Amino acid sequence: MSSHADVTPAPKRAGRDLYRRVAQLGTLLGLVALLLLFTALRPEVFATPENGINILEQLAVLAIVAIGQTVVMAVGDFDLSVGSLASLVGVVAAGQLLAGRPIVLVVALALAIGLAAGLFNGFLVSYLGLSAFIATLATMTAFSGLALLLSNGTTIFGLPPAFVNLGQERVGGIPLVVLYAVVVGAVVWFTLSKTTLGRSWYAVGGNAEAARLSGVNARLVRLLAFCVSGASAALAGTILTARLASGHPTAGDAMMLNSIAAVFLGITLSRAAVPTIGGTLVGLGIVGVLNNGLNIVQVNSYVQQVLTGLIIILAVSLSRLSRRPS
Helix, strand or coil: CHHHHHCCCHHHHHHHHHHHHHHHHHHHHHHHHHHHHHHHHCHHHHCCHHHHHHHHHHHHHHHHHHHHHHHHHHCCCCCCCHHHHHHHHHHHHHHHHHCCCCHHHHHHHHHHHHHHHHHHHHHHHHCCCCCHHHHHHHHHHHHHHHHHHHHCCCCECCCCHHHHHHHHCEECCEEHHHHHHHHHHHHHHHHHHHCHHHHHHHHHHHCHHHHHHCCCCHHHHHHHHHHHHHHHHHHHHHHHHHHHCCECCCCCCCHHHHHHHHHHHHHCCCCCCCCCHHHHHHHHHHHHHHHHHHHHCCCCHHHHHHHHHHHHHHHHHHHHHHCCCC
């Protein structure tokens, strides 16, 4: 790749760099523009420390899902099942808690379900050769159906207060859910940036065949990426259930599209045009500020869905722009 870059004509290199710079500035300026817009519209509500904490709390669960999605997209795939998996895990956790199971056991079971789902997705993609789109679309449908089946399509209430506190308590004014997201983000950032496994994830995402020829077990590396995504979705589903004090069979469904949009937006901030934790967090900021601001100015929820779709189009377009070949 470096030899190719060396022979690239200077005007072409300049054009490529300009495209990437436009994409990067577009993402950052978009976030700044949203902050300024909603501050101007409702300064007494939007531009307050309380609302800042509120945005962080609203984004924390989605952040955990998006962090796992970042890993899968680093290997060149994506996971459509994360939202329905989070819903399924929440329903299972709520049901087990009502049956009197200890909280520690329920959380462990939830994470085990997430890992098993990730293993299954990874096996379908890495070892059976299915495309990530087909494999995770199928499991998304299956997980959604299971969540509805186990809950009879209804919300499960009456969860133990000790469990609910895991999603609603604050430490020094900071919601616990935000601290969970920080810990998960730090662990995955370190893995992606500082470990052999992280370098292998990026190598497979860049060129799986070249990574295999250089000694990387591409199948195993891809499988592990889906395991991280599954575990992250399960953790998010558990925390969301605690935060809502209930288990609902569709509670996490919207997180799939938002997590993918956040990662695509974040890719534009990387000079190498790859998913990063820092970039994903900026992308999450755009999604979170937009949703929060539209709620504050009382924009119809259907309009919010339209705007979310447009954000996804923008995210993919900027991502492709940042990847524009030399």
